[in-house]
Amino acid sequence: MSPPPTLDDARRVLAEVFGYAGFRGPQEAVVSHVLGGGSGLVLMPTGGGKSLCYQVPALCRSGTAVVISPLIALMDDQVEALAQLGVRAAALHSGRPDGGEAWRRLQEGGLDLLYISPERLLAGELLALLGRLPLALFAIDEAHCVSQWGHDFRPEYRQLNVLAERWPEVPRLALTATADRRTQGDIIERLRLPAGAVFHVSFDRPNLRYLVREKQDARRQLLAFLEEHKGEAGIVYARSRDRVEGLAALLQGAGHPAEVYHAGLDPARRRRVLQRFRREADLIVVATIAFGMGIDKPDVRFVAHVDLPRSLEAYYQETGRAGRDGLPAVVWMVHGPGDVPQLRRFIEQSQAPEDQKRIERSKLEALLAFTEARDCRRRRLLAAFDEVLPEPCGNCDLCLEPAAEGTDVTLVARKALSTVVRTGARFGAVHLIDVLLGSDTARVRERGHDQLSVYGIGHELDRGQWRSLFRQLQSEGLLGSDPGGGGGLVLGDPERVRPLLRGETTLTLRLPPPAAERRRSTAAGSTTDRGAPVLEGEARDRFEILRAWRRQEAQGQGVPPYVVFHDRTLLDLAADPPADLQALARVPGVGRAKLERYGEALLMVLRDATRD
Secondary structure: OOOOOOHHHHHHHHHHHHOOOOOOOOHHHHHHHHHOOOOEEEEOOOOOOHHHHHHHHHHHOOOEEEEEOOOHHHHHHHHHHHHHOOOOEEEEOOOOOOHHHHHHHHHOOOOOEEEEOHHHHOOHHHHHHHOOOOEEEEEEOOHHHHOOOOOOOOHHHHHHHHHHHHOOOOOEEEEEOOOOHHHHHHHHHHHOOOOOOEEEOOOOOOOEEEEEEEOOOHHHHHHHHHHOOOOOEEEEEOOOHHHHHHHHHHHHHOOOOEEEEOOOOOHHHHHHHHHHHHHOOOOEEEEOOOOOOOOOOOOEEEEEEOOOOOOHHHHHHHHOOOOOOOOOEEEEEEEOOOHHHHHHHHHHHOOOOHHHHHHHHHHHHHHHHHHOOOOOHHHHHHHOOOOOOOOOOOOEHHHHOOOOOOEEOHHHHHHHHHHHHHOOOOOOHHHHHHHHOOOOOHHHHHOOHHHOOOOOOOOOOOHHHHHHHHHHHHHOOOEEEOOOOOOOEEEOOHHHHHHHHHOOOOOEEOOOOOHHHHHHOOOOOOOOOOOOOOOOHHHHHHHHHHHHHHHHHHHHHOOOHHHHOOHHHHHHHHHOOOOOHHHHHOOOOOOHHHHHHHHHHHHHHHHHHHHO
8 A cells, every 4th residue: 555645746746737836825734634534624715726635635645636617617627737748637527528528437447537517417327327436535615516505505415425425535625715614514414524623714805906986887887997907807797688789789880809608599509608708818707797607717806886786785895706716807886876776686585594584684785885984895705704904905995095175065965864754664765866856757746746845855975875874874884775575765763863963963074076076087086007027128028029929829729818828827937937848847837747848839939038
């Protein structure tokens, strides 16, 4: 019997196969734990290196490692990337035409890693086959899908407790980038993991810049934002299929390469969009949340939301598709009061039990608090994952853009609260603002609200300022939502509302400038990096030459460019070109197989670029 693998074996695999000189963060502790036969839970943000936590021990331990994932795109990306590294990997899922070949290689013991969907794993024939094979480990990716309290619960994940029952001696590693304490506990209990074996790294993504804007004209704002990101790949999320179709047409009309993606498209078209996104460096995909899960594309430079997501967990997951390579990226969102009633209706009209609805309501309130935050946004986001950021991040709109001085809004706040009362505490902010501004709408007339004493008393603020005021009154607890789920506003905490209405207390808030001033400012209002480190002169030229070479190589092999090399590796090569193969081998991301495959060609490209 061969001796058990050691950390030295793991470090050698990391360097020779993956091309990295050392582990990052808790990776080494996780790898050591699994090498010794241990199971556990890994909490690590997108782009933090979760895959290496199971890929390295998979290549050190004997047998085949089984990686369970619900994400077809991610499985295919990882199989292609591992093939570039000389690793024997395959995938079994509904969209894989070569399933027979993968099955044959598995039976013959010719696979180091098998990627598989949970549905395919739980089929009796495959479980029986695995029972006859030596297994290195099980890796359960996207493990938050196990939990009914998570944002992406999948019932088939609940059946993965079969792994502990059938193979108690095989290490089981559950991995996720989004799980609060309750979800973590559910994962540990359901998968029968040891409670003390939790490896946690900060959920913070410092390379992401968070920009949140008040929704004025979402289409105009989006176009202005995208002007700053021409030539970059990104995702634009919207809530409905019709909205996605309209926005994609808008972007195409403005000259942006854009595609549509939603569940209503036929599978062949969805596959074409996905493949195009993986292979092109400047494509924008306008999508519902049906798009993005499991996409391993590292060079997504922005993610934009034109509608509020369902929760902060969903927001974190969706924005996490930006900047997976660790380079700067921007996540941008516009929000307005019109988003909230629809999200509330989704909750109330669902078939979920009341306990689940109560959790969803609290998650929505946390999301709204994030949008109305006055301090660092990243602090609010990380707090949703029970993490405390000791200092402001310096990389969100609230940290980067000096806030206006607070304004005494006592009088206008009293007008807003009085309008809620006078109209019967049944209407949302849009109708209440119509009343305050004296708008002559059919709804105002039908309800007789043009006869109220509050009709037309609010001309000191424009519509955008009133929207901001109503949202902040909700954030302050002075207004609440109709407990019946009708979407109307009701008075909030009586101990705070009464003194304000009586004139016994004052209220100071920050309101946006008047509309005329907002129009003079930049429409997108984004303070942003261009998304990549600055290379100047010859270094920048070399980077573009390397990108062209990589694109040609990828096209010849039928794989995405980032499978050949990530941008980060090309940036290192352009900034400090290696003189020989020995120096090239020390560049992060250049392992043994890639050195053999591309080494001489890369050196020739760099020499030609330097001569030019």
